[in-house]
Amino acid sequence: MRFALTIVCMLTTVPATAADLTIRIGNLRSDEGQLLVAICDEAQFTTSDCVHIGRAPASGGVVTIRDVPPGIYAIQAIHDENGNGTLDRRMMFIPLEGIGFSRNARMRRGPPRFAEAAIEIRGDGVVSFDMEYFQD
Numbered sequence: 001m002r003f004a005l006t007i008v009c010m011l012t013t014v015p016a017t018a019a020d021l022t023i024r025i026g027n028l029r030s031d032e033g034q035l036l037v038a039i040c041d042e043a044q045f046t047t048s049d050c051v052h053i054g055r056a057p058a059s060g061g062v063v064t065i066r067d068v069p070p071g072i073y074a075i076q077a078i079h080d081e082n083g084n085g086t087l088d089r090r091m092m093f094i095p096l097e098g099i100g101f102s103r104n105a106r107m108r109r110g111p112p113r114f115a116e117a118a119i120e121i122r123g124d125g126v127v128s129f130d131m132e133y134f135q136d
Contacts, residue, residue, distance in 0.1 A: 021124070032081045040074055074119070098132060
């Protein structure tokens with residue numbers, strides 16, 4: 001009996017496997033610059049503190065982020081067309097470069113709420129969404 005209890009305890013404490021997530025971003029207005037992508041939990045969403053980040057040339061429209069633990073996350077992406085590593089804005093508010101969120105959550109007077117962009121990551125997979133632009 002003691003042996004069986006030990007096995008059950010060991011099985012219930014096995015950590016979940018981290019995932020490799022591929023993010024496909026559509027509606028890019030150009031192949032210039034790079035894509036900056038962050039996978040964030042609710043506390044980190046829309047901050048610069050997201051732990052799971054990646055970047056890739058915009059020309060491919062794809063960013064892969066490795067070793068993401070299972071959980072509920074929202075993905076945010078920037079099309080950094082000029083390659084300066086940040087989202088350029090007009091008058092500190094209106095994005096001059098593309099921005100997008102998982103589940104195609106829309107910006108309305110600011111970023112979407114976490115719940116609008118939230119997805120569950122359980123293992124390797126692909127998430128697709130479109131980039132949105134506010135300036136030509």
